[in-house]
Amino acid sequence: MAAQKGKDLLLKVDTTGAGVYMTVAGLRARSLSISAETVEITNTESAGQWRELLTGAGVKSARITGSGVFKDGASDATIRDYAFNGTIRDWQIIVPDFGTIEGAFQITALEFSGRHDAEVTFDISLESAGALTFAAA
Template identity: 65%
Template sequence: MAAQSGKDMLLKLDGGSGAFVTVAGLRTRSLSFNAASVDTTDQESAGRWRELLAGGGVKRASVAGAGVFKDQASDASIRALFFAGTIADWQLVLPHFGVVEGPFQIVALEFSADHAGEVTFDLALESAGEVSFAAV
């Protein structure tokens, strides 16, 4: 796969009608998947090596982003979701790879500013249900 432009990785929020709207002003975005393992090792495990239960652990997806708010609608939507603790449908579009979609909750929202610069924000989302992947 050839190198890709980071600006093409998009974080989108369901606008309420199933139409996803790009969260404006993001400069960085990341996605990570994790699966907890379930240890089933016992005294009869071969060579005393750890044994894991296939498919037994909890899966989760985490999304992080940072940037500047570009419009009042994005700013207001994200603030409202965070302060209400609302779980909403989100999409992360990874160019030439696929689309990850599912329910996420904003678990961290940070604002910072430099005296001579713009106000920036950092956002962290955690999956709150089944997440799907569709290859493009």
């Protein structure tokens, strides 16, 4: 994959549950992390006492973080409502020239900050809440 513009990594949410996604706010920085826990099965007969792992047995999860400014009052209200109510919604993460990751996520952190001579900004964290799908670009 060739170098890509960071601004092209998009974060979208299905606000109605009907499969129609809207771009969330004006994210200036964002990241996606996918991980899988391991299940160790090392025993006294493991070759050379090297650790052994059980294939595909660990818990998989994804975390999305971002920061930026809200583009309008509607997006601000939507995200604030989801954070206060612990709402789980379907989200899309579009990685240019890679593909789209889609699935249920819950907002786990929402922080606001601002300087006296600048706009109010926010930081958001989402954690996966179910199976994710991937569609290649």
